[in-house]
Amino acid sequence: MSVAVGIVLPELRIPVTPTFVISTAVATRDFQDVHHDRDQAVRRGSKDIFLNILTTTGLVQRYVTDWAGATAMVHSVAIRLGAPCYAYDTLVLTGQVTQASSTGCVVAVVGRVTGGDHVTGQVEVGRLP
Amino acid sequence: MISGSAAIVGVGETEFSKDSGRSELHLAAEAVRAALTDAGLAPTDVDGLVTFTMDSTAEVALAREIGAGELRFFSQVGYGGGAACATVQQAALAISAGVARVVVCYRALNERSGRRFGRVSRDVSSAPTSSGVDNGWHYPMGLGTPAATVAMVARRYQHVFGATGEDFGRVAVAARRHAATNPRAWFFDRPITLADHQASRWIAEPLRLLDCCQESDGAVAVVVAGVERAADLRQTPAVITAAAQGSGADQYVMTSYYRDNLTGLPELGVVGRQLWQQSGLVPDDVRVAVLYDHFTPYVLMQLEELGFCPPGEARHFIADGAIELGGRLPVNPHGGQLGEAYIHGMNGIVEAVRQVRGSSVNQVAGAGPVLVTAGTGVPTSGLLLASSGRGWVGR
Amino acid sequence: MEGTIRAAAERIRAAGAGPARPGRDPVNLPMIRNWLEAIGDRNPRYEQDGVAPPAMTQVWTMRGLHPVVEPADPLSAMSAVLDQAGFTSVVATNCEQTYHRYLRDGERVEVRSRLVDVRGPKRTALGEGWFVTTDSTWYVGAEAVASMTFRVLKFRPPGSTATAPASERAPAAASERVPAVVSERASGVAFERAAAAVASDALRPVVTRDTAFFWAGTAAGELRIQRCGGCGELRHPPGPVCRQCGADRQDHLVARGTGEIFSFVVHRHPPVPGRRLPIVVALVELTEGVRMVGEVLGADPRQVRIGATVQVDFVRVDTELTLPAWRLLP
Known part of the structure; x- marks a missing residue:
């Protein structure tokens, strides 16, 4: 894997529609009302429904494998959560290789929304054995 | 007219080491005192001081340390090692213009134990100056060491002229052969073979470790006085037959990458043409050449730029040992910066003076003039030195 | 109160891993396809090789629409203690998953969790709270296939008092009720250092009006x-x-x-x-x-x-x- 430290991944922009929030929540079997019921979410102090963590983890993984290709092997995904990703926002994922070796690399990923960093994390990725 | 108006009348050095154990100011004072002693002059005779902008010792600090009195001329020359011969030119200019009578040129550095120039320097890439802006076109991209900047030119030179790593290696072999018989040289008694060169590790391809000069601690000073004064002093004067600075069109510092060609050192061509014109000499007249050898490829390119051989043919010029002792044009009999020490080119001036005096440990027979060059790849300078009455037929 | 929380934390931590909880369904392609479709992942590998996306690991053991309260689950137990003390709201701060291998179609997965530590009380941008860290391991038979360190902040919503009754029940792990930026960085610090090593080390150009x-x-x-x-x-x-x-x-x-x-x-x-x-x-x-x-x-x-x-x-x-x-x- 000839990946150099400093390589920047192409940006991924995801329009966070209510459908996106709800379909991903259901696909990850997370039925908390804040991820599908706007009235309940507002009642609980949120301005809208928002992405659940399993989806954020999935998006971070997808973002890196989109770049690394089908033969990539994801070893780990570590994320820190920040501002919520509400419906009608746009999630902008950016990434950069922070470590690289002959067998793989570490990509630092940041997902930004209007309110700031929704997620920052690291994905450790290698090749299929 | 600068030619023949002044002479180097004294030289002084500290030992050359990897860790001097004392401050650069201390080293400077020591070298200057030694040079004055060599000349038979007192600190109070000094009325001018010249150094490099890169030197850490201000003229006034040095003047205090050596007990000089009033100074009437002080100057600093820029562009790193390109300043070496220009310090002597500044002194000769001041003397020929009558503003000073005894000018000392000095350079002191703990380059090995202190700030190492071969490292990537954040300072030079972030300086809020035109040079800082220039560096912004390559430092952030990962091209940030002298070796790497030279390697870019060396690769093109190889591509265009067919020079090889072995051609570069022959320069290193000659330098180490000469250093091996110079007790002052760090690499005294340690010659290398071409195979050693080829086995040394890559630094910045196509440059290997043995293509790069060493790093040193030490100081050098030379005393310049008018030729009339020189005649009364202790040593055989090394008359400044010619002295020149040069900068080329579209000049950058180490990265003149935007000119049509990347196979020469046009700034040194500017120097060379002036040296021949001022002195009336031609390359064939030169007995010994002291060529600035921070990196071997630039020695080949200097031979071409100064007219010792046509462009691209230096590898043929040196192939039969021409630049070694006993060859057609012995280069760097002291071992150069590859073999003796890296004192930013100033130790080369001392060697040239010794060759003029006839006192070098690796003395080249004859009475012809001695050529000295300063740092290349940067705005640079050069000198032609000869014993009194010789080698300046241009006057 | 702090003493009560610490004592409970120590008791739950000392009890070690809770019981293994099996996933409802084996790893299966219909759920994988739903996930790929929703996430927008077009990687063909999962269909071709019959393996699950690694980030789906936790999906297989989610409790579903009608979760059963499990008092033996360490995070549930710790949450109950903190709820009683008035730290009724929760926000997840960190999730670190390690995948030993990809899960294959048809494999049955179960998860066991244990409490790692409870730190507090900490002042955060959300209010005073406690960071609760759990470790979970997913198994196929005896083989550990993935692990996760998960951290939540259980905090007292602003305006409430220490003795006020819980205004809402803490949700199960892997969800958040009051999303916000949390001031403590916890394990996120490692990420920040790694990123800074590149960004702050970078040699920067001097930028002028001309350039x-x-x-x-x-x-x-x-x-x-x-x-x-x-x-x-x-x-x-x-x-x-x-x-x-x-x-x-x-x-x-x-x-x-x-x-x-x-x-x-x-x-x-x-x-x-x-x-x-x-x-x-x-x-x-x-x-x-x-x-x-x-x-x-x-x-x-x-x-x-x-x-x-x-x-x-x-x-x-x-x-x-x-x-x-x-x-x-x-």
């Missing part, structure tokens, strides 16, 4: 070449006054981004801040005629040649610096 257009261009994904507003002369590196006609009205064009390697260096020593060596740095003659220095990305040094054609790429170091770089064209 700002170039760097604004790279940030926007454009390789800009200065063009004289008087005579149209192209120039790189740029400067404020045209060398041809003397005009000081500078304009620029956006380069096609293609060129040929005029010369190059394979830098192996000494270290270069922010980079892993060796790197290849090339002087490229752009199609428009000017030359420019940049790193050749992703290239085997042995494959780089003078005359090779390259395409520009952009390396975003951080919000302030984007570098031009090259990629070899086949």
